[in-house]
Amino acid sequence: MYLDVKEIKDFYYRSTLGRAAKTSINKSLSNIWSGTTGLNVVGFGFSLPFLRQYLSASRRVIALMPAQMGVLAWPSEDKNVSVLVDEKRWPIDTGHVDRLIVSHSLEHTNDPSTLLAEAYRVLGPGGRALFIVPNRAGLWSRSDGTPFGQGKPFSSGQLETQLRLHGFLPEKQFSALHMLPSKRSSLQRFGPFLEKMGQKLPFLVGGLIMLEVSKLPDIGKGSPVLDNKKEGRGVLEGFAKGHPKPVLDIYNKKGT
DSSP states (O other), rough: OOOOOHHHHHHHHOOOHHHHHHHHHHHHHHHHHHHHOOOOOEESOOOOHHHHGTTTTEEOOOEEEETTOOOOOOTTTTTEEEEEEEBBBOOOOTTEEEEEEESSSSTOOOOOOHHHHHHHHEEEEEEEEEEEEEEESSSSGGGGGGGGGOOBEEEEEHHHHHHTTTEEEEEEEEEEEEEEEEHHHHHHHTTHHHHHHHOTTTTTTOOOEEEEEEEOOOOOOOOOHHHOOOOOOSSHHHHTTTTOHHHHHHHHHHOO
């Protein structure tokens, strides 16, 4: 079940913890995709805080927001680029997207297969998609006071398996939100230090998994080896066709 768009907006833009989380995620994101000049960038779910850095240089930026969540007009200072959509039918041409961010959606949808099929369809050759989900082993997935404590969290293995089954090839994995999911100002002061240490010490578990994937070519269904295999011919050919000859007829032809 999706969260309401107002609830997620208030977290990112009206709470100190949410603004710190936005800064952490955007810093990781800028290290993954440093430049998108001339590219089509699309976000699905609640991706507004992460798309802003790509507005000026990208060829086009579109924010797709599922109907179950709701939609916000965004950005407020320029022409609106956010669209309310059916999560099963995105109004994007096949192969049109160069960069795709999927956030606050995969952990909430009741039909992940259809969502991932649409993500696969719109991603173009050479394109990259970034899936951002709560880390099952992290503290943020256990905190009900943040959007990351809602829905189904993933382990890195679960996420990779899910994406491989839908035609994606995992490329690089990153983590974010090593700070504590606490609203206490005394604990939030340690946030920058924990974020810095989390990037240097891999055994520190982050609250989010950020998995970058590419698109495997669609080779269709079936096996090329088995499909091209010649049909066998032998003594049981009649049985294979469903018309076996009576045993008495065979003996009568031999005169027995």
